[in-house]
Amino acid sequence: MQSRQAKDLTPYAPEVAAAVQQALPPDTVVDGELVVLDQAAGRTSFSALLGRITAGRRLPAEIARRPANLVLFDVLAAAGEDLTARPLRERRARLEALLMDAPPTLVLCPQTTDVEVARTWFDEYHVTGAEGLVVKDLASPYRVGRTGAWWKVKRRVTAEAIVGGVIGTADDPRVLLLGRLDAHSQRLRYVGRTVPLALSQRQEAGRLLTPAGGSHPWPHPLPAAWIGQLDQREPQPYAQVEPLLVAEVVVDQAYEYGRFRHAVRYLRLRADLGPDDIERWQPGPPDPGGRRSAD
Structure with missing residues (x-):
């Protein structure tokens, strides 16, 4: 194998x-x-x-x-x-x-040509860890690598998380590091990171983020085991920020120990929400709130 x-x-x-x-x-x-x-x-x-x-x-x-x-x-x-x-x-x-x-x-x-069955799988199989569907052309040959005859359809929803750190600087964040408050200890638990931000997103976040002034709930650097990606072998240097801002992100259904396994896509900052207003951390899947994203 x-x-x-x-x-x-x-x-x-x-x-x-x-x-x-x-x-x-x-x-x-x-x-x-x-x-x-x-x-x-x-x-x-x-x-x-x-x-x-x-x-x-x-x-x-x-x-x-x-x-x-x-x-x-x-x-x-x-x-x-x-x-x-x-x-x-x-x-x-x-x-x-x-x-x-x-x-x-x-x-x-499992494989089906029934669209309604496929919709049911898409809605129900995510609880088993399935991230979505792969749609394939029945007439297609097997091609190694990317092919126009296969389409991945991932189940994506929106979620909220607290910005606890950034890769870059507080005034010019390239990647946001996200957390949620533990329901029992009030500790900020790491749940994932975003993909690199666009310039306009960096400018928006940089205007509102505040560098951490004293103690911070996360170690520095961030342990490699927290990142949970195959290519992350070393601890991650980052800049700690005050965990006050809430970000809305688009996530898929891949998670492990309460953390999103894949990098998530940043949508916007939620000025109307505070850290206590969002779903609490749990060792199972981070609750995305059940909302489908626009894409």
């Missing part, structure tokens, strides 16, 4: 490798995604998947506690036959046949 960057993932999910070897004939290539389920939360756990990569000798215990699954999307070759030029409808039929007697470790990703 290889990642997109050709990293060998076999040692981190040996139970999945064994299931693949059992179910699929030699010289078969499939496209899928490794997932680890958090049974208590009823959803996938990205941190548990990352934990396998850093588990070392503890891996058998990780497997016993949280087994991994491989969710399969497509088949590129079957028993040495190259299928990449075949239309998706044919590849899907071959994949279903290959998985007819597969162990439950291998999961066939």
